[in-house]
Amino acid sequence: MTELPRRVLVTGVAGSVGQATLDLLARRQVAVTGLDLRDPGGLPLDRLVVGSAGDPETVRRAMKGAEAVIHLAALPAPVLGTPEEVFCGNTRGTFVVLEEAGRAGVRRAAIASSMSALGLAWSGRTLHPAYVPVDENIPLQVEDPYGLSKQADELTAAMMSRRHGMTTVALRFPRLGGVDDKLRHTAEEWAADRAAGARELWSYLDVRDAARAAWLAVTRPIEGHHVVTVAAPNTLMSEPTEELLAVFHPDSELRAPLPDRAVPVDLRAAERVLGFTARHVLP
Template sequence: MNRVLVTGAAGRIGRAVVDALQVRRTAVTALVLPGTAEALPADRVVEGSACDAGAVRAAMAEVDGVIHLAARPAPNHGTPSEVFGQNTLGTFTVLEEAGRAGVRNAVVASSLAANGLPFAARPLSPAYVPLDMSVPTQAEDAYALSKLADEQTAAMMTRRHGMTTVALRYPFVGGFTDRLRDHAEKVGADPSVGAADLWSYLETRDAARAAVLALQVQGGHHAFHVAAPRTLAPYPTVELLRRFHPTTEIRAALPGRTTPLDLVPARQLLVFTAEYEL
């Protein structure tokens, strides 16, 4: 692609995506909130909200691919109405303007939280593992619901505009030099800390690489998990599941520290396997 629009480009994954595109010599337009573009290596920066159709339309000039990352990243980043409203409006606005501009490929950041476990008010367990897109959601918070809505919005935009859309369900994302090692230490000391995430994670550079690879998918709408193949917890996965999710059906062999997520679609569609593991 000649030029890719990255929304939320000043965020954790966004900056890594911009770096990854620069390595590939792909021109980048960054859509960021005012005052957040410091040291961002994009050759074009547009300040504004992903919810603002005018700003998004201006950012869409000469773009042939979109990676939409702008969002409130957790249910405590505003009121429930703000989290759900801004996340879903931003996704609709970005994809609608992309479709109108003739963009053929769009990638949307979804979340493992769409299943409802990570931010639930009480401990929940999935119906079965490996967790795939058919496991019934138990969403009860605004953020989880917004991500489910984002996935459906992407599917609708594929039908509406004929563009290819890919929604990536990210787990806990962090870099080796920021929050990932600290989180891993907490999970190692007390594995209940990671139970709601099924002890899954993805290093920031891998999260960015998955998004860039997803721009190459051709045709239709796709949604699936991306994560490191092994968990953060230094304990066998099956033992952890039996301890913290005793009602969850284990439908496949999970040797050692195998992450209990279905990562097959990511391997098949993106030829993606995480490169950075703790």
């Protein structure tokens, strides 16, 4: 049985998934070091390092005493900076955090990847998945710096597993939200513009489930490197999924039935590798 970490370094701790992760770790009485560019105040942790995940000295200080790392820090969309800032900033942060973790002897790390690695979400043209339900082996079609940064992050994590002998899990997150009603607003947005939702396969995940997936990624008795897609089992849409696919992704091969509002994402790896299924599901 894997020994649970006594201290976890969480980067990007001020973000929505970061705060949900803090809440989960507090309930489990796990000590946390947070790393973020700012201190929003009031975070439930005993140590906060303010600085960049891309700065080795800052990360080295933050890594002190950590037995696992949950790396969430990133610019989460290509519109939040120049292409260079998004790609170079995100990939540098992931490389530095995992390299410093390896040097410090940390053997468990989870990183936030994204379904944007598929390429559909931010492309300047309409793209379609080769098949549905999409899985971790589907051909990627990235045309934007954010999706490319996540593809590179996954490769970096795989390399760090080989380089340092650590176990790494890259979590491909869909559209995220939680108690702030963001997901309900997204559902309204996609109901009004179904094509916009098609870029993200109408998929979603509550941040509380995202935090639990990250915890499982650093505590499950697994080894090596894994890419895992985590999502709720249903879409945010009211229409049947296969009807939506016939309209918006008509040429994508249907490899398995998708009854009712089933999300067109293969969730078996999340169940097999992490023992994860979403608990916070919108009706």
